Amino acid sequence: MxxxxxxxxxxxxxxxxxxxxxxxxxxxxxxxxxxxxxxxxxxxxxxxxxxxxxxxxxxxxxxxxxxxxxxxxxxxxxxxxxxxxxxxxxxxxxxxxxxxxxxxxxxxxxxxxxxxxxxxxxQEETYSETLQVDGEWDMPDFGSFYSRYSDVYYFLSSAGEYEDEETPEDLKNNIRNAFRDKAFKGGFSYVHFFDAISRNRARTTRLAVDKIKYESPGYINVNGEKTAFKTSKDTILGYLSNRKLAREAYKDIYVYLSKARLLKTAGQDFPTNHPQAAFIKAAGYRLANEIGIPNLDGLFQLVEQNALVFTKVIMSFCRRIEEASRFIAQGRVNFT
Structure with missing residues (x-):
């Protein structure tokens, strides 16, 4: 009682x-x-x-x-x-x-x-970003774009929010646990990871669809945090301009991890002093720089300096920004 x-x-x-x-x-x-x-x-x-x-x-x-x-x-x-x-x-x-x-x-x-x-x-400041939409859409298309755009937004904002002194400790714990509690062996490990980093975030940071106009041309108004929106926009547009090099870097890592039989290795089974750790970390940083991901050192600390987990996380982000940017390349979504 x-x-x-x-x-x-x-x-x-x-x-x-x-x-x-x-x-x-x-x-x-x-x-x-x-x-x-x-x-x-x-x-x-x-x-x-x-x-x-x-x-x-x-x-x-x-x-x-x-x-x-x-x-x-x-x-x-x-x-x-x-x-x-x-x-x-x-x-x-x-x-x-x-x-x-x-x-x-x-x-x-x-x-x-x-x-x-x-x-x-x-006392909470709110900000709304407008995404212009055009062309033909159906519900699965919208769901796919919003899901991947959300993944990009939350991933890019996670390290900054974690290091912000004003972020409450319980919200920091949510971000930290999302990066550290997953096996990252493949498959649904990454689905669960991106789901986890979107949960229990500060309300001013959380994405929320405010208004939608489906007519072509139309728009989507999304509420969130201004800096996180700008970082997401800059990273997506930067990825599109450097997509070829990013995809080459991704392919090189994938081939290497596959040959080394590390794609299915759980993060906790890869020690920080592993002989291949330095090379894998460098490869992960190379891919992240080709994509244009900011605050890499902060992300590396979030995964407890585990080179394999860091690189796998960057690879999973690359797959999602590829899907999100495709709608921009198709002309169906434009930033204002």
């Missing part, structure tokens, strides 16, 4: 004849609380803890308020009387058992229904 817990009031999210939905913080944990029926001399709320991932999903409109109270796997429920708020702090008592349906929020209540702005959210 959970113990009582102190929380600090942050902001009111819905106000209708009084606070109806509020946000609190218990240390670093987000708490969302909703008013429930009570006596006239009370102002009772039911509250639940929310992970950073679920809170971002709620703000982005990917889950509704009811999800936070009922379906989220990691949560603790509380109750409190808002009239007992003192010096912006409240003591929450554990809610015993399941929450009855009469207290739950209605389905399909999303963050867009808030009547007030979240004070913390107002």
């Amino acid at each position: 959970a113990n009582k817990r102190s929380a600090e009031y942050v902001s009111t999210l819905v106000y209708l004849d009084g606070p109806q939905l509020i946000k609190l913080k218990a240390h670093k944990t987000t708490i969302v609380a909703m008013a429930i029926p009570c006596a006239e001399n009370e102002s009772l709320f039911i509250a639940t803890s929310v992970t950073q991932k679920n809170w971002v999903s709620y703000l982005d409109g990917h889950v509704d308020l009811r999800f936070l109270f009922t379906f989220a796997d990691i949560r603790t429920n509380y109750t409190f009387d808002l009239l007992k708020l003192k010096k912006n702090k409240i003591t929450m008592l554990p809610w015993e058992g399941n929450i009855g349906g009469q207290y739950l929020p209605e389905p399909r209540f999303f963050a867009s229904n808030h009547t007030e702005e979240d004070i913390e959210a107002e």
